[in-house]
Amino acid sequence: MAERARPRSPMPGEENRSNPYASSSQWRHQESTRFARYAADQQGAGAPTGPPAGAPTGPPAGAREDHSADTTQDLANFINQSRVERPADRPATGGGHKPIVIAAGDTGGDGIPQDGPAVGSEEPPDGKEIVCGPLLNYRRMDDGRWHGSVLVVVNGGGREVLFQPTLILRRVGPAGQLPSTQGQADGAVNDETGGTSVESQRLYSDRRNTFWSFDIVVPIEPTEVKYEYFVPELRFSSEHKPRTNSFFVPAATESMRIMFHSCNGFSVGTDEAAWSGPCLWNDVIRKHQATPYHVMVGGGDQIYNDGIRVNGPLRPWTEIRNPQKRRDYPFPEKLRAECDDYYLKNYIRWYNMEPFSTANGQIPQLNIWDDHDIIDGFGSYTDHFMRCDVFRGIGGVAHKYYMLFQHHLPPPPSTYTSDIAALEAETQGADPNQLAEAYVAPSKSDPSYIIGAKPGPYVAERSCNIYTRLGARIALVGIDARVERTRHQINYPETYNLIFERLRNELRSAAASDQPIKHLIVLLGIPIAYPRLTWLENVLRSPLIGPVKLMHKRFGFGGALFNHFDGGFDLLDDLDDHYTAKIHKAERRGLVQRLQDVSAEFSTRITILGGDVHLAALGRFYSNPKLKIPVEQDHRFMSNVVSSAIVNKPPPQAVANLLARRNKIHHMNANTDETLLDLFDKDPGDSDKTANSNHCTMPSRNFATLTENSPNNVASANGETNGETDHEVQSFLGKNGHSQMHKGEVGAGTKHKAASPNTHGRSNDGSLDIRINVEIDRSNPEGLTEAYGLTVPLLNYQKPVTPASARPPSVGQAQ
Numbered sequence: 001m002a003e004r005a006r007p008r009s010p011m012p013g014e015e016n017r018s019n020p021y022a023s024s025s026q027w028r029h030q031e032s033t034r035f036a037r038y039a040a041d042q043q044g045a046g047a048p049t050g051p052p053a054g055a056p057t058g059p060p061a062g063a064r065e066d067h068s069a070d071t072t073q074d075l076a077n078f079i080n081q082s083r084v085e086r087p088a089d090r091p092a093t094g095g096g097h098k099p100i101v102i103a104a105g106d107t108g109g110d111g112i113p114q115d116g117p118a119v120g121s122e123e124p125p126d127g128k129e130i131v132c133g134p135l136l137n138y139r140r141m142d143d144g145r146w147h148g149s150v151l152v153v154v155n156g157g158g159r160e161v162l163f164q165p166t167l168i169l170r171r172v173g174p175a176g177q178l179p180s181t182q183g184q185a186d187g188a189v190n191d192e193t194g195g196t197s198v199e200s201q202r203l204y205s206d207r208r209n210t211f212w213s214f215d216i217v218v219p220i221e222p223t224e225v226k227y228e229y230f231v232p233e234l235r236f237s238s239e240h241k242p243r244t245n246s247f248f249v250p251a252a253t254e255s256m257r258i259m260f261h262s263c264n265g266f267s268v269g270t271d272e273a274a275w276s277g278p279c280l281w282n283d284v285i286r287k288h289q290a291t292p293y294h295v296m297v298g299g300g301d302q303i304y305n306d307g308i309r310v311n312g313p314l315r316p317w318t319e320i321r322n323p324q325k326r327r328d329y330p331f332p333e334k335l336r337a338e339c340d341d342y343y344l345k346n347y348i349r350w351y352n353m354e355p356f357s358t359a360n361g362q363i364p365q366l367n368i369w370d371d372h373d374i375i376d377g378f379g380s381y382t383d384h385f386m387r388c389d390v391f392r393g394i395g396g397v398a399h400k401y402y403m404l405f406q407h408h409l410p411p412p413p414s415t416y417t418s419d420i421a422a423l424e425a426e427t428q429g430a431d432p433n434q435l436a437e438a439y440v441a442p443s444k445s446d447p448s449y450i451i452g453a454k455p456g457p458y459v460a461e462r463s464c465n466i467y468t469r470l471g472a473r474i475a476l477v478g479i480d481a482r483v484e485r486t487r488h489q490i491n492y493p494e495t496y497n498l499i500f501e502r503l504r505n506e507l508r509s510a511a512a513s514d515q516p517i518k519h520l521i522v523l524l525g526i527p528i529a530y531p532r533l534t535w536l537e538n539v540l541r542s543p544l545i546g547p548v549k550l551m552h553k554r555f556g557f558g559g560a561l562f563n564h565f566d567g568g569f570d571l572l573d574d575l576d577d578h579y580t581a582k583i584h585k586a587e588r589r590g591l592v593q594r595l596q597d598v599s600a601e602f603s604t605r606i607t608i609l610g611g612d613v614h615l616a617a618l619g620r621f622y623s624n625p626k627l628k629i630p631v632e633q634d635h636r637f638m639s640n641v642v643s644s645a646i647v648n649k650p651p652p653q654a655v656a657n658l659l660a661r662r663n664k665i666h667h668m669n670a671n672t673d674e675t676l677l678d679l680f681d682k683d684p685g686d687s688d689k690t691a692n693s694n695h696c697t698m699p700s701r702n703f704a705t706l707t708e709n710s711p712n713n714v715a716s717a718n719g720e721t722n723g724e725t726d727h728e729v730q731s732f733l734g735k736n737g738h739s740q741m742h743k744g745e746v747g748a749g750t751k752h753k754a755a756s757p758n759t760h761g762r763s764n765d766g767s768l769d770i771r772i773n774v775e776i777d778r779s780n781p782e783g784l785t786e787a788y789g790l791t792v793p794l795l796n797y798q799k800p801v802t803p804a805s806a807r808p809p810s811v812g813q814a815q
Helices: 033-044 071-079 280-290 323-327 333-351 356-360 389-407 493-511 534-540 543-555 572-577 582-602 653-661
Strands: 129-142 145-155 166-173 188-190 195-199 201-205 209-219 225-230 245-249 258-261 295-298 365-367 449-455 462-469 474-478 519-523 605-610 617-623 638-642 672-676 702-708 768-775 785-792
Touching: 129 245, 129 333, 129 365, 129 389, 129 462, 166 209, 195 209, 209 225, 258 280, 280 356, 280 702, 280 768, 333 356, 333 389, 365 389, 449 493, 462 493, 474 493, 493 582, 519 582, 582 605, 582 638, 582 672, 605 768, 638 768
Parallel strands: 258 295, 295 365, 474 519, 519 605, 605 638
Antiparallel strands: 129 145, 145 209, 166 195, 166 225, 188 195, 201 209, 225 245, 258 702, 449 462, 462 474, 617 638, 617 672, 702 768, 768 785
């Protein structure tokens, strides 16, 4: 979890506009009180936003470095996804990554585009200039067709249409073939291009921008097919975005190749130059060019909007020291409009940045959100504070742009303000102030969504969960764990019921067909099989902490330990955000057990994806070894791929090593254990990122790839499957999670066949190859990675045989 990236380096002649108020203690949620006082003094004196001329550009004396020797502080920093300040000896400008390209318009001091036409233009917007996009999404497969969408955001708009664009879609065909009109997509045939014309739908429009979406529907064919698309009548405001984009649709008998990522941004105050910007997207693009991904799954924090309280319209609110006054602060229409402007411009800036912008137009996206898509920690503060006007207001605004940019769906007619309405039965009521110069399309339903039964407690909308099929034998269910979240719950019981009812219906229907679901991917925003930190929770909730809290309330003592939202301990909201928190223990256990039941009922292997924690790991649930169940028959065996972050900085080495030491075998219940796999046989490249004893947590940026070993593949000559040959049979019965538990884990790491591009996904036993690509050198702008692999086997569930002595008597049998 992290905050949004700095928008750009200062231009020549500009003063350094880096945030001078960033926390020297690295604690999340809040800049230090020392810096808050400095900011107030500077503003009161009429000083500019940046530090005085000649002042150091780095943190003040006493600021901690990235890798502190104090492991307790490091742990706090890690749990809080700390902000790393720029070292004092490092310049504020430059870096090995490509500069951020502003989509359109001039920029203010924060680097976010301002309203109006591009610099130097005197003409009013004509609705033909793309300021963001095209963005490509995947939705679902049904009735032999692939469904997706393309979004473009253009400059200018309002209630009236300035210009309505058309998209041209062209089937290129299998690799090596010339463009063809065979298998045309839905739409009118365009003879000039040999493609089809797809009409646009206006989702939302105001005087600033218009959102146009294009529904893409193409047939699923016997072979993998490449498509190209472009919008011929529109012009681009930037040079880097490809004018013609392409994507791939898998063959009818094949599953999708999946790329998974999370935490796609930087913490406020992080030295982006030191981390070469979002350079791992270069590696994603390289791998996509070699072997195309069919879908790009985002596990949350696709964008970081936390800067809204540092250099945005919420800064005055954040600087109020009294928690009661912050809670009572209103959210009128003026503040809503300012926040709306911030979220819009931040999305345009980030989604238009290279190399991410190239990837998001060519690999279909499928996303859920997490707190930083709204603001850091949203949902996990105390209930009375989460219900304040400001949180309810920004929750609504963030949801609006989440639906538009990440789902290509119309937003609600208006969002919460303290002027108009409270939470209503179903959704926020229409606000005439917001609709005066805007057009909002009617709500649009899609079969791939499972909509919650009632609005969330702090966002006046219902949760947006996902079920979709990822090709022939893989399905995905994504749980929206943010709309309904409170400090004491993650999702409503009613929402779980809706999800599992839909899941059973879909799996039952697939089982009755000729293509049953063999692998179910469960997408969560936060890891669920992960080391406990109960001891830290106990310390922070201890009565002994009471005097410290009182000293803070009365005298501001220990300001860096407390967040600026509700005045509580800065660590607690992060701990409470995790599935492994004590307050979520029962809900977590219930979710895992329901997944186990589904796995057994349909003999479907479940694999969980989770991000958030800024390191790579591989957790596993499995049956108690005393039960002597082979993994191939174990419905309780579920791997949790922890892949985070693709952009943000990792925690210090000391934190990763401490978490590795906390990697105990946990007993979820009498029949289920859990622990992390020793996946990392070495550090990436020649680096030294972990202790020699740490093989289960990797503090380095990363992303993951999942590929089915299709039964249609040709078997290899030597019979190699999962890192060992078929004749190397060994027993894994009775082994616990600190050992290799099945043949797919034998040799896990850099030498495993799933780690190599030449053998990844090339076996034919129906198993799932998993590869985590880990950054080697953060200073290399190419984003080179080293791969670590393992394989998850198919599930062949065998219903336990009930002993005769335990069976109920047969009819007519003596009792």
